[in-house]
Amino acid sequence: METGVNTACPLVMHIDLNSCFTTIEQQANPLIRYKPVVVAAYTTPGGFILAASYEAKRMGIKLGLIVREGRAIEPNLIVLAPDPPKYREAYKRFKKLLLDYTSDVEPKSIDEFVINFAGSPVITAGRDLQDIGYEIKQRIRESIGEYVSVNVGIGPNRFLAKTAAGLDKPDGLNVVTAANIMAMYSRLDLLDLTGINRGYKARLNSVGIMTPLQFYEASADFLARRVFRSRVGFDWYLRLRGWEVDNVQRRRKSFGHQYALSRKTSDRQELSKLLVKLCEKTGRRLRANDYSAQGIHLSLRFEDRTHWGKGVKHVRAFFTTQDVFSHARELLHQAPTTSRVTSMSVTAYSLMDKNAEQLGLFDGHASTDKRSVSRAMDNINDRYGDFTVFPAIMAGMDDTIIDRIAFGNVSEII
Numbered sequence: 001m002e003t004g005v006n007t008a009c010p011l012v013m014h015i016d017l018n019s020c021f022t023t024i025e026q027q028a029n030p031l032i033r034y035k036p037v038v039v040a041a042y043t044t045p046g047g048f049i050l051a052a053s054y055e056a057k058r059m060g061i062k063l064g065l066i067v068r069e070g071r072a073i074e075p076n077l078i079v080l081a082p083d084p085p086k087y088r089e090a091y092k093r094f095k096k097l098l099l100d101y102t103s104d105v106e107p108k109s110i111d112e113f114v115i116n117f118a119g120s121p122v123i124t125a126g127r128d129l130q131d132i133g134y135e136i137k138q139r140i141r142e143s144i145g146e147y148v149s150v151n152v153g154i155g156p157n158r159f160l161a162k163t164a165a166g167l168d169k170p171d172g173l174n175v176v177t178a179a180n181i182m183a184m185y186s187r188l189d190l191l192d193l194t195g196i197n198r199g200y201k202a203r204l205n206s207v208g209i210m211t212p213l214q215f216y217e218a219s220a221d222f223l224a225r226r227v228f229r230s231r232v233g234f235d236w237y238l239r240l241r242g243w244e245v246d247n248v249q250r251r252r253k254s255f256g257h258q259y260a261l262s263r264k265t266s267d268r269q270e271l272s273k274l275l276v277k278l279c280e281k282t283g284r285r286l287r288a289n290d291y292s293a294q295g296i297h298l299s300l301r302f303e304d305r306t307h308w309g310k311g312v313k314h315v316r317a318f319f320t321t322q323d324v325f326s327h328a329r330e331l332l333h334q335a336p337t338t339s340r341v342t343s344m345s346v347t348a349y350s351l352m353d354k355n356a357e358q359l360g361l362f363d364g365h366a367s368t369d370k371r372s373v374s375r376a377m378d379n380i381n382d383r384y385g386d387f388t389v390f391p392a393i394m395a396g397m398d399d400t401i402i403d404r405i406a407f408g409n410v411s412e413i414i
Helices: 020-028 067-073 084-098 129-144 158-165 181-185 198-206 212-217 220-227 231-240 268-288 321-334 366-384
Strands: 012-017 037-040 049-052 078-080 105-109 112-116 150-155 173-175 254-265 291-302 307-318 341-353
Touching (some): 012 129, 020 049, 020 084, 037 067, 049 067, 067 078, 084 105, 112 158, 129 173, 158 181, 181 212, 212 231, 220 231, 254 268, 268 321, 268 341, 291 321, 307 321, 307 341
Antiparallel strands (some): 012 112, 254 341, 291 341
16 A cells, blocks of 8 residues: 655644643743743642743753752742643633634644644635634734744644644744655654654664654555554554544543542541532533433542542433432442542543433433533533532532643543
């Protein structure tokens, strides 16, 4: 299976917000701009660094270090705790702006989006995608803040668009086409390619492929039979040439939420209050995506660094916060609390589409009515802020939890 490079007009754009958490913090506070800043899980010496500003990165301070190590490199390092509401607001503005251009906008993480402009009105109107990229960069500064910058990559498939977005950081814009693809590969290392880790690099090196250009020039048969020994080799052959193999919509398998406790506790009543909030978050995600679930899993981490988790699958599907909480609370009663809990997570699994729910003989319209009531409460909280409407058991627990937000795949931010 040999084929040439994709010569189609590049219509896929990848946008990456530069140093997301720290940039947003520097935007919010002008006094820390142009200074080495990190956002850490905890500001204590052992806190894990989640994000570093470009000023800190240039000093060698990066994700994976702890605060103590960062301060050993730069004693004046500014260390901030995460502020998830800021990041969620930036994400929502980011996404809303992109939807002005096309409905085919896919979040890849809290700071990355893939936009497919095929069939978009702005393209059919004859606009140049590179000009649109520069316009988006400017509009992001206007919407989120003048200190915020993004890298934009444009290519004929997702892989090349993301690769292009990784060039010339920060604040770059690059377009990859059949005309310049080899020149781009000649300036990169294998580890610069999305999906190539150190293990894959070693595998490629073992068969004489030392550079991205050599990777690109390898035959499909060689990659499939000698390198990857599977269909993966054919996929890489096509991917490197700009053909789309990554636009795969995988079925969602679960919804969940996790919180770290600001005050460690083994008190089951306090844990139940936290559990309600986790179940509300989980239930909202189920309902927002029109799912029900049959399985519920509860996980606890303890002060002594041990872990406990248990899941159970129910015959009847559920979607309301009350039902999610009821099932999760049954698991909480079974959990050991010999050591204080430091974090808790709830996950709903065994998902089914709401239209596939099997109603009981006497349910009638009860399921539809419960979903309508839940949706109405969700709409209030969406409009006026999380937990504007909340169960009474949650009263007085504002400082019980530490909100967290991840870089991982996000189809919604709640």
